[in-house]
Amino acid sequence: MIQDHPPLTVLLAAPRGFCAGVERAIQAVEDALERTGKPVYVRHEIVHNNRVVDDLKRKGAIFVDDIAEIPDGAVAIFSAHGVSRAVEREATGRGLSVLDATCPLVRRVHLEGQRHAKAGREVIVIGHRGHVEIEGTTGQIDGSVYVVESAEEALTVPVLNPERIAYITQTTLSVDDTREIIAVLKSRFPTIQGPDVKTICYATQNRQMAVRVIARRAERIIVCGARNSSNTNRLCEVAANEGRQALLLQDPKDLTLSFIDGAAVIGLTAGASAPEDLVQEALARLAQWRRLTVEEVRVTHEDAQFAPVDLSRLVSDASDPKVVSTFGINPMLIS
Known part of the structure; x- marks a missing residue:
């Protein structure tokens, strides 16, 4: 069958896949499972990827949508997307042992919003209404808070x-769309204060940049990741804005021969919460149909590292409920 089709060049985007915040959150769950003798409950998907969640379930993690579902005395872990103050208060008020795996870059957005609110400013949050990160962010800020999704x-x-x-901005937005929204806000409110697109996650920006670069040569682009992943969906949008058909691949079976029919060069990337094995499985599926030449296209190197969630106090005295987190310190180390 392979001999009946012309060869296919695959441009493999780099960076792609897991970012430092995702790795930190997953490690927090794995560490808690390994080092505590208690059931470990995670509020919401730790990151937006079914494969990651299913793997952690097999290891013993229990995922819930509400703190009320977690039994007394258990270990509760907040997902990388962050939570509202109300959720924090409910968890500690219940006497749960809480580990906060909120991405430090999301926490930075929380702190920025809180700073503006304390200064007496109303806060506009640019992001997707109903997304768990936006729910957490708006719930961290006192005073008047408005969510804006579009330039309109x-x-x-x-x-x-x-x-x-x-x-302030959600960390997983389209850079171009966000700049457009900011431009509208600045035209309406000349004295508005904000960070431009600086609080959009470095990994989100890098992966979008990589898609733009490979789109110059690739005729179609495969984006590995979950359908409920904001940063993954934004990569598909970036590809479409570059005039390239994009396929969001949640499972290798999502990739069909018809998608690459007639193409000589395709691009392949992965959202920040998608594991590398999904990328490799996509390559293996392509190799069933075409002779492949794989070329990695690297646009930048990522060296951000975040301090891990500290479980030492939790393990040494699990009967003493506490939040083990990086609140109030700078958790980001650049190597």
């Missing part, structure tokens, strides 16, 4: 005091 919404969002406005 930015044109009409009502505020109480146009002279006292700030904005």
Whole structure:
């Protein structure tokens, strides 16, 4: 069958796949499972990827949507997306031993929003309404908070005091779309304060940049990741904006021969919560149909490292409920 088809060049994007925040969150669950004798409950998917979640379930983690589902005395882990203050209070009030695996970059957005609120500014959060990260972020900020999803919404969002406005962003947005929204906000509110796109996760920006580069040569692009992953969906949008058909591949079976029919060069990448083995399985599936030449296209190197969630106090005295987290310190180390 392979002999009946022309060869296929695969441009493999780099960076791709797991970012430092995802790795830190997954490690927190694995460490808790290994080092505690208690059941380990994770509020929400630790990261948005079914394969990762299913693997942790096999190891013993229990995933829930609500703190109320976690029994008294258990270990509770917050996902990388972050949670609201109400969730934090409920967990500690229940006497749960809490590990906070919130991505440090998400926590940085929380702190930025809190700083603006304390200064008396209303806060506009640019992001996707209903996404778990946005729910956590808005729930961390006192005062008036508005969620804006598009440039159209930015044109009409009502505020109480146009002279006292700030904005923050979800960490997994499209860089181009976010710049457009910010431009609208700045035209409406000349004194608005905000970080441009700097609080969009470095990994999100790097993966989007890699898609733009490979789209110059690739006729179609495969994006490995989950359908409920914001950063994965944004990669598909970036490919489409570059005029390239994109396939969101959650399972290797999602890839069919018809998608590559007639193509000589395709691109392959993965969202920040997608494991590398999914990329390799996609390559193996392509190799069943075509003779492959795989070329890695690297646009930058990532060297960000985050301090791990510290379980030492939790393990030494598991009967003493506490939050083991990196609140109030800088958890980011650049090597």
